[in-house]
Amino acid sequence: MNAEQADGVGTEPEAEHRAGFVSFVGRPNVGKSTLTNALVGQKIAITSPKPQTTRRAIRGIVHRPDGQLIIVDTPGIHRPRTLLGERLNALVEATLGDVDVIGFCVPADEKLGPGDRFINERLDDFPRAKKVAILTKVDEASNGEIIDQLTRLGELREWDAVVPISSVTRDQLDVLSDVLLELMPVSPPLYEAEQITDENEDDRIAELIREAALDGMRDELPHSLAATVDDREEREDGLLALYASIYVERDSQKGIVIGKGGSQLRDIGERARHEIEALLGRRIYLSLRVKLLKEWQRDPKALGRLGF
Numbered sequence: 001m002n003a004e005q006a007d008g009v010g011t012e013p014e015a016e017h018r019a020g021f022v023s024f025v026g027r028p029n030v031g032k033s034t035l036t037n038a039l040v041g042q043k044i045a046i047t048s049p050k051p052q053t054t055r056r057a058i059r060g061i062v063h064r065p066d067g068q069l070i071i072v073d074t075p076g077i078h079r080p081r082t083l084l085g086e087r088l089n090a091l092v093e094a095t096l097g098d099v100d101v102i103g104f105c106v107p108a109d110e111k112l113g114p115g116d117r118f119i120n121e122r123l124d125d126f127p128r129a130k131k132v133a134i135l136t137k138v139d140e141a142s143n144g145e146i147i148d149q150l151t152r153l154g155e156l157r158e159w160d161a162v163v164p165i166s167s168v169t170r171d172q173l174d175v176l177s178d179v180l181l182e183l184m185p186v187s188p189p190l191y192e193a194e195q196i197t198d199e200n201e202d203d204r205i206a207e208l209i210r211e212a213a214l215d216g217m218r219d220e221l222p223h224s225l226a227a228t229v230d231d232r233e234e235r236e237d238g239l240l241a242l243y244a245s246i247y248v249e250r251d252s253q254k255g256i257v258i259g260k261g262g263s264q265l266r267d268i269g270e271r272a273r274h275e276i277e278a279l280l281g282r283r284i285y286l287s288l289r290v291k292l293l294k295e296w297q298r299d300p301k302a303l304g305r306l307g308f
Ligand SMILES: Nc1nc2c(ncn2[C@@H]2O[C@H](COP(=O)(O)OP(=O)(O)OP(=O)(O)O)[C@@H](O)[C@H]2O)c(=O)[nH]1
Pocket: 026, 027, 028, 029, 030, 031, 032, 033, 034, 035, 076, 136, 137, 138, 139, 140, 165, 166, 167, 168, 169
């Protein structure tokens, strides 16, 4: 609440803060990823979610003084031909059923085709979301082509907005983010404003793994445990795969961490995965390995390897 409202003065605040979720849909190759990166201004913006926000596959966040655009990932909308296709569609439905705005991307340099129409029709299934048509790659098209495409797009449905853009020349990107933000609900920021670099992020993830491992462990272990994130990989199914290691100092500790039949390690993985997903705001696959690094606390080389 701002001061004016608190005083009961009826004037509208000049600019209300808005925040919400947007998802870009469209055929493969129409420029969705490039647009996301161009809007966000860096490859992937990671932030720490505030507790009330649900977990989603966040691709990037546009932070502005007047609002926050949270761009969420969806796998493409496909005509389901396989079980995988159906599962992907179910995932699309879960995501798109939940966003505030859907940005339907169509390239300016190709005629509107059956693929575009199919996706456009599917958008009827998501009545909650506002719908914006985004004509991408205008740098590749003549003015005549652009006008033609805008007309065809206008015939598809009543859009909340239609915006031609180029992610390459950055033409109209600011207009697009203005338009998207105007369609978002009035809301305080949903994510912390500070950006966390990938490097810090790995450190934080490693710390969460270490915490999860310590949880329920005996007292003698804590100082003997360390964790590292060794590799990460974006998977086809939209999950982020994280490969991490837990280091122990003595052989006997390995068994403690792994537990009977691997039960302890599974619990650690489960707890850590929850925390990491909350940190990243997206679903992950976590692979944990327990490694023996003899007397690592006394070994400078080992300490270096563990980031101390
Ligand atoms: N000239 C031009 N090329 C662009 C623009 N935006 C994207 N491209 C190019 O179009 C191609 C596809 O872009 P992507 O962003 O990968 O498209 P996408 O829709 O995310 O593709 P999928 O991940 O397959 O769904 C890439 O070669 C981009 O460099 C643009 O504004 N202008």
